[in-house]
Amino acid sequence: MIYSRIVGTGSYLPHNAVTNADLERRMDTSDEWIRSRTGIRQRYLAQEGETSSSLALEASRAAIASAGIDAGEIDLIIVATSTPDYIFPSTACLLQAKLGIKGCPAFDVQAVCSGFVYALSTADMFIRSGQHRCALVVGAEVFSRILDWNDRGTCVLFGDGAGAVILKADQKPGIIASALHADGAHVGILSVPGSICNGRVTGDPFLRMDGPAVFKFAVRVLDEVARETLGKCGLQVGDVDWLIPHQANLRILESTAKRLGLPPEKLIVTVDMHGNTSAASVPLALDTAVRDGRIRSGHKVMLQAVGGGFTWGAALVQM
Numbered sequence: 238m239i240y241s242r243i244v245g246t247g248s249y250l251p252h253n254a255v256t257n258a259d260l261e262r263r264m265d266t267s268d269e270w271i272r273s274r275t276g277i278r279q280r281y282l283a284q285e286g287e288t289s290s291s292l293a294l295e296a297s298r299a300a301i302a303s304a305g306i307d308a309g310e311i312d313l314i315i316v317a318t319s320t321p322d323y324i325f326p327s328t329a330c331l332l333q334a335k336l337g338i339k340g341c342p343a344f345d346v347q348a349v350c351s352g353f354v355y356a357l358s359t360a361d362m363f364i365r366s367g368q369h370r371c372a373l374v375v376g377a378e379v380f381s382r383i384l385d386w387n388d389r390g391t392c393v394l395f396g397d398g399a400g401a402v403i404l405k406a407d408q409k410p411g412i413i414a415s416a417l418h419a420d421g422a423h424v425g426i427l428s429v430p431g432s433i434c435n436g437r438v439t440g441d442p443f444l445r446m447d448g449p450a451v452f453k454f455a456v457r458v459l460d461e462v463a464r465e466t467l468g469k470c471g472l473q474v475g476d477v478d479w480l481i482p483h484q485a486n487l488r489i490l491e492s493t494a495k496r497l498g499l500p501p502e503k504l505i506v507t508v509d510m511h512g513n514t515s516a517a518s519v520p521l522a523l524d525t526a527v528r529d530g531r532i533r534s535g536h537k538v539m540l541q542a543v544g545g546g547f548t549w550g551a552a553l554v555q556m
């Protein structure tokens with residue numbers, strides 16, 4: 238039996254840190270409101286010239302180094318992003334060229350904040366089928382480019398960044414089980430409803446969100462999908478060493494852990510440090526907790542995400 242296993246992690250944040258106090262000077266908001274409603278203290282914003290592929294490149298280099306592999310071993314690249322550099326080619330192809338790799342398949346996955354969990358699960362299938370042996374899976378975003386900086390209800394929530402993992406074929410399970418879902422009926426509560434047509438932007442090019450509706454939806458499906466994933470492999474909530482939900486809002490993270498009956502010490506929180514980085518948030522949190530020594534070899538980690546679409550999913554991973 239072939240399984241896939243995470244053998245290296247990496248992440249990258251742009252250098253430009255923007256604190257809540259910085260935002261207070263730019264708009265009608267307050268550090269107190271942002272911290273108490275979301276837990277966010279700061280976010281990092283890409284500088285001019287930084288793109289999803291350039292952030293992905295740094296995160297990928299860190300993941301490759303931590304896996305101790307040569308980039309040439311990578312035979313599959315999947316990038317989860319909703320803020321690609323171009324309409325085409327894909328950000329994965331741009332990343333492939335930047336890494337100096339040729340020939341292997343490279344493609345993007347568009348599932349907004351669930352993108353990394355979708356990409357990881359997809360790479361797992363490719364490896365378990367025996368077609369590929371070493372995948373680079375990345376979540377990379379520059380959400381600052383699709384925010385309406387006059388809409389305080391959304392712009393304070395998001396940041397830019399990237400996270401990556403190297404997934405290798407192994408005889409022991411790394412990805413133990415996963416579950417993916419979508420329901421396009423909820424398109425209206427979170428979207429960027431614009432497009433490019435005949436050389437012009439048509440519709441609205443900024444992120445629009447009904448925050449309270451998203452909040453309620455997220456808490457419900459994160460609980461359901463974690464239980465579904467555990468059910469697929471016959472494990473219990475008590476078997477989970479660490480919970481890494483999509484880092485959108487501290488209140489959503491804490492409610493999810495509580496509904497699942499997991500103690501708060503098992504919850505990995507990084508949203509305070511970088512805001513909601515969409516598809517980058519789960520691998521950023523994973524890399525942080527691997528590097529600070531909390532997540533160790535053998536630990537079981539529940540990765541889960543929810544985002545525009547609506548999409549949601551989870552993957553139970555043994556490190």
Ligand code: UT7
Pocket residue numbers: 265266267270271274275350389390391393427447448449450451452455485486489513515543544545
């Ligand atoms: O990655 C995709 C997933 N996205 C999410 O998970 C986001 C989910 N939703 C949320 O996290 C929360 O709903 C928010 C953080 C977006 C909003 O928190 P809330 O407690 O649901 O607040 P609200 O939208 O109901 O707004 C409450 C008040 C309003 O004022 P009034 O009408 O009560 O006077 C807003 O105008 O807070 C006001 N407000 C702000 N005040 C200061 C909204 N944004 C701000 C702001 N600063 N930045």
